[in-house]
Amino acid sequence: MKRDDRRxxxxxxxxxxxxxxLDELAEQFAVSKMTIHRDLDDLEGEGxxxxxxxxxxxxxxxxxxSDFRFRHLQGQELKSRMARAALDRVEPGMTVMINDGSTxxxxxxxxxxxxxxxxxxxxxxxxEALKSETGMTVIALGGRYSAKYNAWVGRVTERALAExxxxxxxxxxxxxxxxxxxxxxxxxxxxxxxxxxxxAQSVLLVNHLRFGQTALHVLAEYAEFAAVVTDAQPSQDxxxxxxxxxxxxxxxxxx
Numbered sequence: 001m002k003r004d005d006r007r008x009x010x011x012x013x014x015x016x017x018x019x020x021x022l023d024e025l026a027e028q029f030a031v032s033k034m035t036i037h038r039d040l041d042d043l044e045g046e047g048x049x050x051x052x053x054x055x056x057x058x059x060x061x062x063x064x065x066s067d068f069r070f071r072h073l074q075g076q077e078l079k080s081r082m083a084r085a086a087l088d089r090v091e092p093g094m095t096v097m098i099n100d101g102s103t104x105x106x107x108x109x110x111x112x113x114x115x116x117x118x119x120x121x122x123x124x125x126x127x128e129a130l131k132s133e134t135g136m137t138v139i140a141l142g143g144r145y146s147a148k149y150n151a152w153v154g155r156v157t158e159r160a161l162a163e164x165x166x167x168x169x170x171x172x173x174x175x176x177x178x179x180x181x182x183x184x185x186x187x188x189x190x191x192x193x194x195x196x197x198x199x200a201q202s203v204l205l206v207n208h209l210r211f212g213q214t215a216l217h218v219l220a221e222y223a224e225f226a227a228v229v230t231d232a233q234p235s236q237d238x239x240x241x242x243x244x245x246x247x248x249x250x251x252x253x254x255x
Contacts, residue, residue, distance in 0.1 A: 001029060003039070006029050006031075006039060007039050007042070007043060009029075010025060010039060010040075010043065010056075011043070011048060011049075013025075014049060014056070014057070014058045015058070018057060018058060018059055019052070019055060019056065019057040019058075019059065020055050020056055020057075021054055021055040022036055022037070022040075022054050022055045022056075023054070024055075025039075025055075040055075040056045043056070044056070047148055076106075078207070078231045078252075079102060079103045079106045080106055081231055081252035081253070082103055082106075082107075082205055082207075082229055082230065082231050082252045083103060083106040083107035083110055083205075084110070084252065085229050085250050085251075085252040085253075086107050086170060086203060086205060086229045086250075087107065087110050087111070087113065087114065088250075089168060089203055089226075089227065090111065090114045090117070090168065091114065092114050092115065092116055092117065093116060093117070094114075094117055094118070094166075094167040094168060095117070095118040095119075095120065095165070095166040095167050095168075096111065096117055096118070096119050096120070096166060096167065096168045096169075096170070097119075097120045097121065097166045097168065097169040097170065097195045097198065097199055098111075098119060098120075098121040098123055098126050098170050099121070099122065099123065099151075099169070099170065099171050099172060099191065099192050099195055100122060100123050100146075100149045100150065100151035100153075100172070100188060100191070101123070101149075101172035101205070103172050103205050103207075104123055104126070104170055104172045104205065105123060105125040105126055105129075107170060107205070108121065108123060108125070108126030108129060108130065109126070109129045109130075111130065111136070112130070112133050112135075112136060115133070115134070115135030115136055116135040116136070116137075117135070117136055117137070118136075118137040118138075118139065118166075119136060119137070119138050119139070120139040120141065120161075120164055120166055120195075121138070121139075121140065121141065122140075122141040122143065122151045122152040122153065122157055122191055123150070123151050124145070124150045124151060124152065125150055127140045139164070140152075141157045141160050141161065141191075142156055142157065142160065143155070143156040143157030143158075143160070144156070144157075144187075146187065146188075149185070149188060151188070151191075153187040153188060153190070153191050154187055154190075157190075157191050157194070158190050158191060158194045161191070161194035161195060161197075161198050162194065162197075162198070164198050165198055165199070165200075166195075166198055166199040166200070167199065167200050167201070168199055168200070168201055168202070168203060169195040169196055169198070169199035169201070169202045169203070170202075170203050170205060171192050171195060171196060171202055171203065171204055171205065171219075171220075171225075172204075172205040172206070173192075173204060173205070173206050173210065173219065174210055174213070174215060175210055175213040175214050175215040176204070176206050176210055176211050176212075176213070176222075176238075177211065177212050177213055177214050177238075178214075178241070179221060179222050179223075179241040179244075179245060180214075180218055180219075180220070180221055180222070181204060181206075181218075181219045181220045181221075181222070181225075182213075182214050182215035182216070182217060182218055182219060183215050183216075183217050183219050184215040184216045184217065185217070186216075186217055189217040189219050192219055193219060193220070196220060196224060201226040202220075202224060202225050202226060203225060203226060203227045203228075203229060204222075204225045204227070204228045204229065204247070205229050205230075206228065206229070206230050207230065207231060208230045208231055208232040208233065208234050211230075211234040211235065211238045212235065212238070221245065222241060222242055222245035222247050223245040223246060223247070225245075225247045226247060226248065227247055227248040227249075227250055228242050228247050228248070228249050228250065229250045229252065230249070230250070230251055230252070231251070231252050232251065233251055234249075
C-alpha cells in the first residue's frame with residue numbers, strides 16, 4: 001500500500017473512532033511500528049491529529065483541536081439536536097452572530113427557518129449555505145482564512161466585529177470547566193470574544209463530553225451567557241455552576 005493511502009486510512013479510522021492504536025495500525029498495514037510512528041509524526045505536523053501514548057487521537061487537548069473537516073463528519077445527529085434547541089432562541093427579524101465550528105455550522109444552516117434574519121459570521125460553511133437564500137442578509141466577516149477551522153480570523157475580523165451589533169451570538173466551545181469557557185487557539189478566542197462583546201446576549205453551545213475540560217485560553221465566564229445548550233445533562237457540580245451563574249441550561253432532547 002502506498003504511504004498516502006495508508007495515511008488516509010489512518011485518518012478515516014480517526015474519524016470513525018476518535019483514536020487509533022500504534023500496534024493495531026502496524027499489524028493492519030503489515031509495516032513496522034517505526035513506519036507508523038513516522039506517519040503519525042507527519043500527520044501531527046500537519047495539525048491533523050495529536051499523538052498520545054501508544055497511538056493518536058483527534059479529540060481536543062489543551063492546545064489541540066482537530067481539523068474542521070473531521071469534526072464536521074462526527075456526531076451529526078447530536079449536533080442537529082443541539083442546533084434545534086438553540087434555534088428556539090431565534091426570532092424572525094433578529095441579527096444573529098454565528099461563530100466557527102461544526103455544531104455552529106449545523107445551526108447556521110437551520111436559520112433559514114427563522115427568516116427574515118441578518119446573519120453575521122466568520123464561518124465559511126455558513127456563508128456558503130446562506131448567501132443565496134432569500135430573506136437572509138449575510139454579513140461575511142473577512143480576515144485571514146484558517147483552513148483548520150474553515151473560518152476567517154485575525155485582527156481584520158476582530159476590527160469588523162467592533163463596528164457591528166447583534167441581538168444574539170452563538171458561541172461554541174471545545175472546553176468548559178470550573179465556571180469558565182476555554183479555547184486552545186488565540187485567534188479563534190479573539191473572534192469569539194468579539195462576537196460576545198458585540199451581542200446583546202450570548203448562547204453557549206457545548207457537547208456534554210467537553211465539560212470538565214480546559215484549554216490554553218480562557219474565553220469567558222458562564223455568567224456571560226444567557227443560556228448554555230448541550231446534548232446531555234452535565235455533572236451535578238457543573239449544573240450547579242451554570243445555575244449559580246444565572247444561565248439557563250438547555251439540554252437537547254433526543255428525537
